[in-house]
Amino acid sequence: MSVEQPVLQVSHLGISFGGLKAVSDFNIEIGKSELYGLIGPNGAGKTTVFNLLTGVYKPTEGAFFLNGEKMNGKKTHQVVQEGIARTFQNIRLFKKMTALENVKVAMNMKMKYSLVAAAFRLPSYWAQEAEIDAKARELLEVVDLGDKADVIAQNLPYGQQRRLEIARALATGMKLLLLDEPAAGMNPTETAELLDIINVIRKKFNISVLLIEHDMSLVMKICEKIQVIDYGETIAFGTPEEIAINPRVIEAYLGKEDE
Template sequence: MENNPVLRAEHLGIVFGGLKAVSDFDISIGENELVGLIGPNGAGKTTIFNLLTGVYQPTEGVIYLNGKSMAHKKPHQMVKEGIARTFQNIRLFKELTVLDNVKVAFNQGMKYSLLKAVFRTPSYWKEEAEIDRKARELLAVFKMEDMADSLAENLPYGQQRKLEIARALATNPKILLLDEPAAGMNPTETAELMETISTIRKNFNISILLIEHDMSLVMSICERIIVIDYGQIIAKGTPQQIAKNEKVIGAYLGA
């Protein structure tokens, strides 16, 4: 379908203690695509993210980022290849400020010389100023610039979720994986977040793979949806096709 998929995985599988948590999982995501990954609790969605980002090594299958094999790559190496993610359980540096949380993430994606940092050379300060400016710009995308100096742990939950996405974007990804970004948000915050996700995709020209429990929400913003149950794909298609798919309805009613 896509000529040059940003992310492609084939026959991905992993076994935990004899149990196939994920098996025969195929995915291909093109440039600037927004794809939904849904399925009942325990279906294997987060496990798929862990496989795609190098947290788990697959027992079977292959992963390519921009045509390059990711076999045996560690998560931080994969970040440098252009994949970023957020976590189902928020992961932030709670005792750091909002701004510093984003700046740390920028540094992850930088070819920073340790010597420069230790000796604080002029070029170090120039880069520092540049990172400060970019971090504030990124916070502005999320309308969080006023919170730059607050501690991350003091932010309301919905804002923490947005900060996590800002941090992921700071690593300059080609594809962003979001694991239930709206979890714990109220309906207003959720609607706003979905708006932000659409904006991010356009403005940063990235691809997005979105795990989300709220079906109507996924249907409203994704052009393509993959449904899994018991670690296997049970349906793929447009929101309209998924909404009337018998297997999907069965899986959700069963769960």
């Protein structure tokens, strides 16, 4: 057992939609800078777990904690403020804004100047603006988009849009990053770049990551622990090596031999 309290602690979390249990008795503990994988067949409940952890859905059972503080019951913007950020299965950016503007918008909630200062463009506003600009450019550098600051988001190639999403998540000052199939639709080069960025984020920013990913080789390569769900239930948890030979996991993915 680690001495430090986990960044994310999830305890018996669950939700039903009209009687159907989409996720039930979900438990996980993720420590600082750790990278865990969440896998399972289509419709298993993976994205629903993310929707629970980000306050999009209200759990019908259980609780979850960020650095020991209870999070369920909080609204999405509150959860983000506390430090849980996500990227989406389908990219969500402000398509007509530049890369830099996308990051700055995400930083907005962290601005300290008052509305009055902003309205009258007082010196404190400009000082903060300059600081935000510099910080946003720094975050673009982290995801290797330093030279793309002024490009309109929708004109960036797919892999770069994915990375811009990560820069936006970083801009919220998060402690835990939830990545929903970030490598979907990426070519091998883009996927390799993504891997590097995930590692930079963990090491440079001490951020913990929970990763949903269909690309099994990717999950096996980078995750320290993997949790497998099927029909909303956890069927396995362990190291990549343990998961790869787990009969229940093999069955969930490939079906029973007699089927």
